[in-house]
Amino acid sequence: xxxxxxxxxxxxxxxxxxxxxxxxxxxxxxxxxxxxxxxxxxxxxxxxxxxxxxxxxxxxxxxxxxxxxxxxxxxxxxxxxxxxxxxxxxxxxxxxxxxxxxxxxxxxxxxxxxxxxxxxxxxxxxxxxxxxxxxxxxxxxxxxxxxxxxxxxxxxxxxxxxxxxxxxxxxxxxxxxxxxxxxxxxxxxxxxxxxxxxxxxxxxxxxxxxxxxxxxxxxxxxxxxxxxxxxxxxxxxxxxxxxxxxxxxxxxxxxxxxxxxxxxxxxxxxxxxxxxxxxxxxxxxxxxxxxxxxxxxxxxxxxxxxxxxxxxxxxxxxxxxxxxxxxxxxxxxxxxxxxxxxxxxx
Amino acid sequence: xxxxxxxxxxxxxxxxxxxxxxxxxxxxxxxxxxxxxxxxxxxxxxxxxxxxxxxxxxxxxxxxxxxxxxxxxxxxxxxxxxxxxxxxxxxxxxxxxxxxxxxxxxxxxxxxxxxxxxxxxxxxxxxxxxxxxxxxxxxxxxxxxxxxxxxxxxxxxxxxxxxxxxxxxxxxxxxxxxxxxxxxxxxxxxxxxxxxxxxxxxxxxxxxxxxxxxxxxxxxxxxxxxxxxxxxxxxxxxxxxxxxxxxxxxxxxxxxxxxxxxxxxxxxxxxxxxxxxxxxxxxxxxxxxxxxxxxxxxxxxxxxxxxxxxxxxxxxxxxxxxxxxxxxxxxxxxxxxxxxxxxxxx
DNA sequence: TTGTATGCGTTATCAA
DNA sequence: TTGATAACGCATACAA
Numbered sequence: 001x002x003x004x005x006x007x008x009x010x011x012x013x014x015x016x017x018x019x020x021x022x023x024x025x026x027x028x029x030x031x032x033x034x035x036x037x038x039x040x041x042x043x044x045x046x047x048x049x050x051x052x053x054x055x056x057x058x059x060x061x062x063x064x065x066x067x068x069x070x071x072x073x074x075x076x077x078x079x080x081x082x083x084x085x086x087x088x089x090x091x092x093x094x095x096x097x098x099x100x101x102x103x104x105x106x107x108x109x110x111x112x113x114x115x116x117x118x119x120x121x122x123x124x125x126x127x128x129x130x131x132x133x134x135x136x137x138x139x140x141x142x143x144x145x146x147x148x149x150x151x152x153x154x155x156x157x158x159x160x161x162x163x164x165x166x167x168x169x170x171x172x173x174x175x176x177x178x179x180x181x182x183x184x185x186x187x188x189x190x191x192x193x194x195x196x197x198x199x200x201x202x203x204x205x206x207x208x209x210x211x212x213x214x215x216x217x218x219x220x221x222x223x224x225x226x227x228x229x230x231x232x233x234x235x236x237x238x239x240x241x242x243x244x245x246x247x248x249x250x251x252x253x254x255x256x257x258x259x260x261x262x263x264x265x266x267x268x269x270x271x272x273x274x275x276x277x278x279x280x281x282x283x284x285x286x287x288x289x290x291x292x293x294x295x296x297x298x299x300x301x302x303x304x305x306x307x308x309x310x311x312x313x314x315x316x317x318x319x320x321x322x323x324x325x326x327x328x329x330x331x332x333x334x335x336x337x338x339x340x341x342x343x344x345x346x
Numbered sequence: 347x348x349x350x351x352x353x354x355x356x357x358x359x360x361x362x363x364x365x366x367x368x369x370x371x372x373x374x375x376x377x378x379x380x381x382x383x384x385x386x387x388x389x390x391x392x393x394x395x396x397x398x399x400x401x402x403x404x405x406x407x408x409x410x411x412x413x414x415x416x417x418x419x420x421x422x423x424x425x426x427x428x429x430x431x432x433x434x435x436x437x438x439x440x441x442x443x444x445x446x447x448x449x450x451x452x453x454x455x456x457x458x459x460x461x462x463x464x465x466x467x468x469x470x471x472x473x474x475x476x477x478x479x480x481x482x483x484x485x486x487x488x489x490x491x492x493x494x495x496x497x498x499x500x501x502x503x504x505x506x507x508x509x510x511x512x513x514x515x516x517x518x519x520x521x522x523x524x525x526x527x528x529x530x531x532x533x534x535x536x537x538x539x540x541x542x543x544x545x546x547x548x549x550x551x552x553x554x555x556x557x558x559x560x561x562x563x564x565x566x567x568x569x570x571x572x573x574x575x576x577x578x579x580x581x582x583x584x585x586x587x588x589x590x591x592x593x594x595x596x597x598x599x600x601x602x603x604x605x606x607x608x609x610x611x612x613x614x615x616x617x618x619x620x621x622x623x624x625x626x627x628x629x630x631x632x633x634x635x636x637x638x639x640x641x642x643x644x645x646x647x648x649x650x651x652x653x654x655x656x657x658x659x660x661x662x663x664x665x666x667x668x669x670x671x672x673x674x675x676x677x678x679x680x681x682x683x684x685x686x687x688x689x690x691x692x
Numbered sequence: 693t694t695g696t697a698t699g700c701g702t703t704a705t706c707a708a
Numbered sequence: 709t710t711g712a713t714a715a716c717g718c719a720t721a722c723a724a
Contacts (some may be wrong), residue, residue, distance in 0.1 A: 023701055024701060033711085034711045035702080035703095036704090036711060037710060037711075039704095040709095043703085047709060049709060052710085061501075066501050068419075068702070070417075070419030070701075070702090071701030071716090073716095074414070074416045074700090074702070074716045074718095075702050075715080076702085076703070076716095077716095081415075084460075089441045090441055090442060090445050090638075092438055095435045095436055095438070099435040102435065106462075111480060112460055113457045114444075114448060114460045115448070116448045133418070154412060155407070155412050266642060296616075296639065297642050297643065297644075298644045370717065379695085380694065380696075381718080382694075382720085383694060383695075393694085395694085398693080414716085416718090417716070418719080419700095420702090420716090420719090421700055421717090421720080
């Protein structure tokens with residue numbers, strides 16, 4: 001009959017798709033059986049004559065029949081879909097977290113719809129608008145504040161990544177930035193550094209890492225204030241380089257610098273060395289994240305390593321609790337402590 | 347009535363989730379309106395008294411009502427879900443591709459369910475089993491051969507990433523490995539190299555990169571055969587290092603080496619330098635992929651750069667064609683050519 | 693402005 | 709072994 005169509009309407013593209021997708025009803029009609037029988041054949045149930053089954057399957061194939069996931073979902077409960085919202089898949093930090101989320105979700109038989117917001121507030125909201133309809137729960141990084149999130153969430157459970165308990169009323173998991181910075185700072189101070197700068201990230205609100213840095217500065221009574229902090233535009237190497245240039249101009253006496261993350265720290269190293277400063281002899285550089293990348297650069301990056309994969313898994317666990325109506329994890333259970341990994345840069 | 351239940355079973359946890367999710371019917375009953383009115387309120391349609399609407403919304407909130415995505419999907423057509431199957435999200439190559447897929451999908455208003463198979467054949471099949479039910483199309487990297495894929499696909503359209511036209515009957519997009527290797531080889535030969543080795547990846551079948559390498563070897567009449575190729579276990583730096591150790595043992599006279607990808611090439615550099623070979627003076631190293639990472643290592647990696655983001659976008663475009671019943675892209679339109687980026691390692 | 697009736701495509705229950 | 713019938717939860721005509 002396709003041939004007929006072509007003869008009648010020779011202009012129409014040969015592989016023009018059928019207007020409407022075949023339903024179980026169409027298959028039943030073509031095979032000359034009831035819908036129930038089709039269902040049995042397609043779902044490989046017993047209680048069906050092999051011959052009938054073959055005939056039905058053939059009809060299904062001809063019609064390119066595929067059961068509607070919606071209709072199936074209506075009657076079969078149990079398919080769980082989680083939404084994962086990531087600011088930037090190309091920042092190597094996030095794929096690690098995502099891999100953890102995916103793994104944990106897979107173990108539970110959940111599917112994961114991923115959105116990359118490219119660190120854009122509007123896209124965050126759009127992602128939520130979609131996910132609030134299509135997901136049973138959402139986990140992710142967000143810049144929008146609680147109220148906005150709630151508004152676009154329509155009641156879907158949310159687990160925030162790395163937004164502190166006092167910064168949100170949603171359930172959250174994250175990393176204990178303060179504990180990390182404390183270790184890093186102790187390491188630097190132990191090595192004799194006192195004029196220590198920081199390259200902060202520009203996302204989110206002032207952020208716990210900066211606060212922790214400042215707290216440590218006070219604790220160790222360092223000759224350092226807010227003017228020793230420079231903002232990196234973006235969370236990548238380029239941003240770190242540019243920010244480091246500025247910080248070096250502003251604070252040439254600096255002997256050590258904290259990166260908001262490893263990428264920014266690597267940028268700092270590059271900028272410093274380009275200016276003729278040796279790392280770590282003239283300038284110590286400390287990262288934060290513990291990316292694989294840190295072992296590959298020269299000098300290898302000393303960093304506060306954190307278990308990103310576990311963070312992702314933890315987020316899924318938190319979602320599961322929410323769904324089960326249990327109390328969400330809090331405190332040390334939900335906030336992973338970084339671990340100082342001393343390599344060559346500091 | 348819930349109160350009744352609780353009185354009878356006082357042991358039940360306070361925050362125990364309701365057994366059954368509230369439906370539009372429950373909300374209607376609680377608000378004392380018809381289901382239709384609830385629908386109007388929830389979907390923000392006009393034609394509803396603000397007061398009624400408020401009452402309905404309140405009832406919905408109390409019941410924690412969220413419309414079933416399945417029921418909604420049944421009646422509202424148009425939600426498209428694509429499946430993306432990735433071998434390893436933690437290999438920085440794939441997040442780049444994924445970002446492209448996500449971006450293109452978002453522009454079309456599609457959602458993307460992501461599966462990380464961790465390069466495991468069985469997990470590939472499981473992913474397909476799920477996606478064949480939950481996705482309208484699938485794009486991804488697979489090790490399983492066509493027949494297996496077809497068997498687990500149940501008729502869902504598939505776009506293969508980087509599986510050559512003669513290796514599959516499915517639609518595909520990928521990179522023109524031969525064109526890339528040709529450029530890379532020409533560059534090395536031009537620099538006087540003739541004893542050139544290769545660190546191949548261990549995934550997939552013998553692979554176009556190896557074939558192209560061998561073809562170029564013949565073309566330039568190099569004193570090189572299969573014994574100059576070593577397999578890297580895994581596609582990461584560690585695999586590259588180990589393979590390079592072996593290759594260096596087997597072919598100490600080698601003056602240049604091709605990496606299957608940038609990660610393996612970086613591993614090769616590290617292994618070579620650890621053995622006291624200077625790069626590129628004693629040994630030239632050529633990568634393949636053009637990861638950002640390559641600019642950060644020392645010496646910076648000369649590589650065959652390819653547009654991973656565009657590859658992802660292209661895959662989505664290919665899916666769209668399939669869905670529209672159009673002819674899939676082929677040839678140069680579907681196979682991106684790498685571009686030689688000369689840096690310091692070769 | 694609100695309610696009633698109907699259909700969406702599938703599976704499950706039960707009867708034949 | 710097969711088929712009729714009833715949900716599943718929502719939205720959309722259409723009627724009130």
